Amino acid sequence: MRTRSALVIASLSLLFTLPLAAHAESTRLVVHVLAHDAKLIGDAAGGAHVVVRDAATGRLLAEGLHLGGTGSTDKIIKEPQVRGETIYDTEGAASYRCALDLDQPTWVNIEASAPLAYPQSISRASSTLLVVPGRDIEGDGIVLELNGLIVNLLSPHVETKLRGGDQVEIQSSVKLLCTCPIFEGSPWDSADYRVEAELWADGKRLKSVPLQISETHNVFAGTMELPNVEKDEPLVAELRIVAGNDAQHNYGMDRAVLKITHKNPE
Numbered sequence: 001m002r003t004r005s006a007l008v009i010a011s012l013s014l015l016f017t018l019p020l021a022a023h024a025e026s027t028r029l030v031v032h033v034l035a036h037d038a039k040l041i042g043d044a045a046g047g048a049h050v051v052v053r054d055a056a057t058g059r060l061l062a063e064g065l066h067l068g069g070t071g072s073t074d075k076i077i078k079e080p081q082v083r084g085e086t087i088y089d090t091e092g093a094a095s096y097r098c099a100l101d102l103d104q105p106t107w108v109n110i111e112a113s114a115p116l117a118y119p120q121s122i123s124r125a126s127s128t129l130l131v132v133p134g135r136d137i138e139g140d141g142i143v144l145e146l147n148g149l150i151v152n153l154l155s156p157h158v159e160t161k162l163r164g165g166d167q168v169e170i171q172s173s174v175k176l177l178c179t180c181p182i183f184e185g186s187p188w189d190s191a192d193y194r195v196e197a198e199l200w201a202d203g204k205r206l207k208s209v210p211l212q213i214s215e216t217h218n219v220f221a222g223t224m225e226l227p228n229v230e231k232d233e234p235l236v237a238e239l240r241i242v243a244g245n246d247a248q249h250n251y252g253m254d255r256a257v258l259k260i261t262h263k264n265p266e
Helices: 002-017 073-078
Strands: 025-035 048-054 060-066 096-102 106-114 123-131 137-146 149-155 167-176 194-201 204-213 219-225 235-245 250-261
Touching: 025 048, 025 060, 025 106, 025 123, 048 096, 060 096, 060 106, 096 106, 106 137, 123 137, 149 235, 167 194, 167 204, 167 235, 167 250, 194 219
Parallel strands: 025 137, 149 250
Antiparallel strands: 025 096, 048 060, 048 106, 106 123, 149 167, 167 219, 194 204, 194 235, 204 219, 235 250
16 A cells, blocks of 8 residues: 555656646737838738748748738828827728737747739838737737839830930839829829939940829839940840939839840841
């Protein structure tokens, strides 16, 4: 009996000294992806791709699309922002929502890439934070802000036959990453944006001309005289549209390769 009692006591002692198995607890997470100096990046821009990983191991915890509307212009742009008030998580506003199964406080890295509908203008931002199981991060949640502009060269088309010495009309669309419009008198006034067309070859800038806002929202236009080229030596050059709002440190670029031939080919 004495031996059996000793074994029971030893077994109980061992049981209480063993670590308890951790149980994963679902923790809700909301992410909002914001265009710098503008609104949320949603459906109109193709949304954003959000990836959530364990920062220590790189293990994928969740991923998906940030979709919806661009949010409230009044709350995001016009009204003073007061600490604690909801700014981004309004009805219909774009967001990414997921639930993380965590068994202990975990450092998490969240990365967003956008705008998905405009690959030439994709920007990325990330944030690393501690997520505690059961302590949901909701409402405005985690806000990731992306710098950049969507720039699309509209003309000349890359298949246009170009001759040295020609005056070529250049048009480019320029808008915020949320696709918010740029025009005279808008919250993003065209006067605040500097847009230039640059012609480059062999690592040198050959020409540069300013583009001005046209009658169409977001579209900037101007003309450039193409450089003369030798009869048997066509010029392969890169046309770059460089746009920016210097006050907001917000910039974007698009480019295309053009072939310029002699003015009067035989």
